[in-house]
Amino acid sequence: MDLSNELTTFVISSGNNPNYQSCLAALKQQSVQSKIDIIKDYHPMSKAFQEMLVRCKTPYYIEVDEDMVLNKNAVEIMYAGIKNSPKDIAMIGYQLHDTHFDFIIYGIKIYKYNIFKEYPYNLKSMSCEMEQLDRLQKGGYKYTLKLDILGEHSPLWTDESIFERYFNLMEKFKEFHYVWMETIPQKLCNKLLQVPTKQNLYAFLGAYTSIIKREKIQMGEKDFTKSKMSEFSRIESFLEPPNTSTFYMTSKCNFKCKYCKRQSQSMLNCKDMSLDLARGILTKFSTIKSVCVCGFGETLMCDNLIPILQYLKQRKIFVGLITNGSLLKFKLAAIKNYVNYISISLNMPNEQLHRDFSGTNTFNDVIEGIKMCVSSNVETYLSFICSKENLQHIPSFLQLARNLKVTTVHLHNLLPHFGDNDELFWKLVLTKQDEGLIKKLKADPNASIVSHFPILIDKNEIRRECKFPWRMLSFDGNGNISLCASVCEPKRENGNIGDYVLWQNDYCMNLRDSILGEQNKYCRRCFRNWEQN
Numbered sequence: 131m132d133l134s135n136e137l138t139t140f141v142i143s144s145g146n147n148p149n150y151q152s153c154l155a156a157l158k159q160q161s162v163q164s165k166i167d168i169i170k171d172y173h174p175m176s177k178a179f180q181e182m183l184v185r186c187k188t189p190y191y192i193e194v195d196e197d198m199v200l201n202k203n204a205v206e207i208m209y210a211g212i213k214n215s216p217k218d219i220a221m222i223g224y225q226l227h228d229t230h231f232d233f234i235i236y237g238i239k240i241y242k243y244n245i246f247k248e249y250p251y252n253l254k255s256m257s258c259e260m261e262q263l264d265r266l267q268k269g270g271y272k273y274t275l276k277l278d279i280l281g282e283h284s285p286l287w288t289d290e291s292i293f294e295r296y297f298n299l300m301e302k303f304k305e306f307h308y309v310w311m312e313t314i315p316q317k318l319c320n321k322l323l324q325v326p327t328k329q330n331l332y333a334f335l336g337a338y339t340s341i342i343k344r345e346k347i348q349m350g351e352k353d354f355t356k357s358k359m360s361e362f363s364r365i366e367s368f369l370e371p372p373n374t375s376t377f378y379m380t381s382k383c384n385f386k387c388k389y390c391k392r393q394s395q396s397m398l399n400c401k402d403m404s405l406d407l408a409r410g411i412l413t414k415f416s417t418i419k420s421v422c423v424c425g426f427g428e429t430l431m432c433d434n435l436i437p438i439l440q441y442l443k444q445r446k447i448f449v450g451l452i453t454n455g456s457l458l459k460f461k462l463a464a465i466k467n468y469v470n471y472i473s474i475s476l477n478m479p480n481e482q483l484h485r486d487f488s489g490t491n492t493f494n495d496v497i498e499g500i501k502m503c504v505s506s507n508v509e510t511y512l513s514f515i516c517s518k519e520n521l522q523h524i525p526s527f528l529q530l531a532r533n534l535k536v537t538t539v540h541l542h543n544l545l546p547h548f549g550d551n552d553e554l555f556w557k558l559v560l561t562k563q564d565e566g567l568i569k570k571l572k573a574d575p576n577a578s579i580v581s582h583f584p585i586l587i588d589k590n591e592i593r594r595e596c597k598f599p600w601r602m603l604s605f606d607g608n609g610n611i612s613l614c615a616s617v618c619e620p621k622r623e624n625g626n627i628g629d630y631v632l633w634q635n636d637y638c639m640n641l642r643d644s645i646l647g648e649q650n651k652y653c654r655r656c657f658r659n660w661e662q663n
Contacts, residue, residue, distance in 0.1 A: 133163060142195050179251045190242060209240070224280045230287065332362075373601050407605070422451075559587065
């Protein structure tokens with residue numbers, strides 16, 4: 131049965147909830163079909179709820195959070211219930227099984243639009259739904275709760291999402307003192323003791339991060355742009371030692387590429403990475419299992435590259451190597467048995483354009499190196515840095531990759547290392563205005579080999595807090611350390627690895643604090659905070 135003219139199902143979505151796809155799949159498999167409308171990335175949550183009233187064109191609507199996975203007959207049951215309800219019943223709530231707590235909660239609701247449109251959500255309320263229902267009851271309407279269990283609440287969790295779930299619940303407890311919430315910390319503690327998993331640990335820590343402070347930390351409804359990332363990340367950085375690293379092998383380079391960070395940052399005096407330094411890093415940070423070998427310059431020009439690769443292989447480290455490809459024809463035989471993949475930066479599809487971009491006459495050398503990698507069965511990626519200046523050349527680049535039998539291409543955003551030059555930044559980076567060209571590009575038959583497309587941004591768009599990769603450390607040849615290989619050069623002041631034995635130290639903590647600070651959390655230079663999926 132098609133109820134699209136009678137019923138709208140609104141899916142409230144924000145962030146990267148692991149249940150989102152299962153939620154949508156369950157809605158598409160319902161025994162009756164409703165109109166499905168996704169309300170994505172509205173904040174705070176009360177504004178997302180209010181958007182339902184703005185968009186709704188049907189007599190009835192259902193609110194489904196993206197972490198709800200409904201039974202196949204759920205929509206049919208809810209529609210029948212509201213359709214046959216008395217006139218003064220404005221909303222009916224149904225139950226869901228909460229998989230983590232293994233108990234039943236009221237979470238899925240169906241509404242009469244003509245009633246609720248007269249009672250907009252209070253965007254300033256800490257619990258906008260309860261405040262709305264109080265007003266509705268004063269207006270002479272009622273709501274009812276049914277015992278039917280119509281699905282599961284959040285069968286999947288990430289460490290961060292379960293941390294936030296219980297943090298938010300305890301913040302609401304401070305405000306409203308709901309009796310059922312009072313026992314949550316004790317139950318989480320018992321659950322952790324009985325089943326000591328990392329997920330149960332983060333659930334416990336989420337609740338206690340809130341309750342150890344008497345005052346409210348979170349003001350207002352949940353807002354995905356103001357997540358508990360700072361609290362979670364600080365805890366995570368203590369519980370999860372680094373497992374990934376980037377080695378900046380050398381500052382020497384045979385290219386002079388436009389917009390390279392070497393043109394704008396003081397990296398040219400960095401020494402080559404030494405074998406002793408590589409050993410020292412992996413001795414002091416023994417949890418590192420993956421290393422990306424790259425350079426402020428050209429990786430293959432590092433004098434100590436081979437012995438370092440041999441050492442990484444000996445330690446069973448997963449190794450990726452990034453290169454401009456011009457020296458592969460001389461070096462591949464010596465390195466191919468020590469790397470898991472080679473990523474080759476090729477930012478133009480023909481000899482003349484490559485010469486203009488790189489300042490070198492090496493295009494044919496790069497092509498020969500790519501062919502050698504492919505024929506040697508080395509896992510080979512091609513990387514293309516996208517900007518408004520070279521976007522039109524991507525189809526030719528993809529055709530070239532196909533001809534070279536490369537099966538994986540990454541189309542990256544240009545990292546804008548232009549200081550405070552906003553005019554040049556917006557002149558070059560890809561924005562939502564380029565969406566038509568990107569859609570056309572994705573329709574290209576050769577685009578099937580692209581595993582990563584550039585992120586299109588909008589200067590007026592709300593950016594997310596940076597999900598900083600706390601478990602990754604980067605090092606240069608001087609032993610300086612950085613927490614972000616995407617954009618942050620290793621810090622030079624008091625940062626030498628020789629001075630620090632532990633992951634938890636003042637230097638690393640100061641780096642974390644500088645990123646978590648209000649000024650830096652929306653780092654424009656990275657694009658991680660613009661990504662929607």
